[in-house]
Amino acid sequence: MDAIDRTLIELLRDNARLSYAELARQVGLSPPSVHDRLGKLESTGVIKAYRADVDPEAIGLGVTAMIMIVQEPGHEIEDMTIRFRQQPEIESCYFMAGHESFLLIARLGTIAELEQLIGRINRVPGVASTRTTIALSTKWEQRPQPHRKPPAAATPG
Amino acid sequence: MDAIDRTLIELLRDNARLSYAELARQVGLSPPSVHDRLGKLESTGVIKAYRADVDPEAIGLGVTAMIMIVQEPGHEIEDMTIRFRQQPEIESCYFMAGHESFLLIARLGTIAELEQLIGRINRVPGVASTRTTIALSTKWEQRPQPHRKPPAAATPG
DNA sequence: AGCGTCCGGTCGATGGCGTCCACGGACGAG
DNA sequence: CTCGTCCGTGGACGCCATCGACCGGACGCT
Numbered sequence: 001m002d003a004i005d006r007t008l009i010e011l012l013r014d015n016a017r018l019s020y021a022e023l024a025r026q027v028g029l030s031p032p033s034v035h036d037r038l039g040k041l042e043s044t045g046v047i048k049a050y051r052a053d054v055d056p057e058a059i060g061l062g063v064t065a066m067i068m069i070v071q072e073p074g075h076e077i078e079d080m081t082i083r084f085r086q087q088p089e090i091e092s093c094y095f096m097a098g099h100e101s102f103l104l105i106a107r108l109g110t111i112a113e114l115e116q117l118i119g120r121i122n123r124v125p126g127v128a129s130t131r132t133t134i135a136l137s138t139k140w141e142q143r144p145q146p147h148r149k150p151p152a153a154a155t156p157g
Numbered sequence: 158m159d160a161i162d163r164t165l166i167e168l169l170r171d172n173a174r175l176s177y178a179e180l181a182r183q184v185g186l187s188p189p190s191v192h193d194r195l196g197k198l199e200s201t202g203v204i205k206a207y208r209a210d211v212d213p214e215a216i217g218l219g220v221t222a223m224i225m226i227v228q229e230p231g232h233e234i235e236d237m238t239i240r241f242r243q244q245p246e247i248e249s250c251y252f253m254a255g256h257e258s259f260l261l262i263a264r265l266g267t268i269a270e271l272e273q274l275i276g277r278i279n280r281v282p283g284v285a286s287t288r289t290t291i292a293l294s295t296k297w298e299q300r301p302q303p304h305r306k307p308p309a310a311a312t313p314g
Numbered sequence: 315a316g317c318g319t320c321c322g323g324t325c326g327a328t329g330g331c332g333t334c335c336a337c338g339g340a341c342g343a344g
Numbered sequence: 345c346t347c348g349t350c351c352g353t354g355g356a357c358g359c360c361a362t363c364g365a366c367c368g369g370a371c372g373c374t
Binding site: 085091096 | 158166169170205206210211212218221223242247248249252254255260264293295296297299300301302303304
Binding site for chain 2: 331332
């Protein structure tokens with residue numbers, strides 16, 4: 001995980017469809033070498049996936065909701081997580097510090113679907129209460145941020 | 158935006174580095190045709206970007222925080238949004254229904270950096286108060302979900 | 315110092331891919 | 345019917361992905 005790896009990651013966070021050849025030019029290595037480095041970054045879990053970032057409204061998921069969950073004592077966090085995972089509408093699931101133990105971010109087509117999802121969540125053992133707010137608008141999402149340490153200089157001759 | 162487009166989107170949400178040739182095989186069209194469709198989906202904003210999904214901890218961003226903001230009357234939402242956008246640590250920004258007007262999701266290296274970020278946010282005009290909780294663990298994030306309508310069958314025969 | 319080994323790089327080859335262009339059928343409007 | 349538009353196909357050509365062989369520096373042992 002050196003400066004060149006960090007540069008590769010940063011380039012791919014901006015555009016995951018860059019060719020190995022283009023990446024190689026940007027970091028000043030040969031394409032097979034880039035191929036090798038990315039293979040390692042993928043297999044060690046640094047790069048988890050390559051995803052198309054799609055406008056949710058365009059695929060019928062115009063409603064974004066944040067669901068916060070207060071936990072009842074005497075229930076396993078893992079069991080609750082598994083039950084939440086079974087709801088495909090839940091895009092992200094965080095276990096939180098504070099009064100509310102879980103934050104779920106859900107993506108749905110309609111408010112009616114949200115109502116049904118909340119109903120299903122309330123039936124999960126260990127859920128004491130839920131509090132839901134919906135996003136009126138998304139200003140931005142998943143913006144990549146620069147790394148702490150400056151990325152590689154492509155060591156010119 | 159037909160069933161084939163939806164299939165392409167779903168395939169690319171799982172793996173944004175699939176080749177045009179592979180996509181073409183999956184949907185039963187020729188590669189140039191897929192190229193054409195994706196170009197349209199990109200230029201109409203349905204596909205916003207292709208991103209590598211990176212383990213935040215691997216790039217020194219092990220702290221995930223949710224910052225909720227109560228708004229003071231008499232300030233423009235847009236002005237506040239612009240100020241928030243200037244903080245690179247803020248990965249996502251939602252304008253919410255409810256008592257707290259904004260939900261910010263921030264990614265940082267240390268708690269000390271979080272403290273500084275909260276300080277900067279509190280200095281933004283229009284911020285009446287902030288409430289922050291940190292994620293103790295991320296159960297999952299950005300999981301793609303299936304579309305409402307069934308995706309394309311690659312019309313055999 | 316001399317040597318073996320490992321790691322990570324380059325180079326070369328080849329099969330497949332990306333992408334441009336010209337062409338053609340389906341379909342609706344006049 | 346005729347035309348225009350849309351959306352697809354196929355061919356061509358240059359570039360890319362990817363594998364294997366080889367190379368050189370770093371390091372540890374004798």
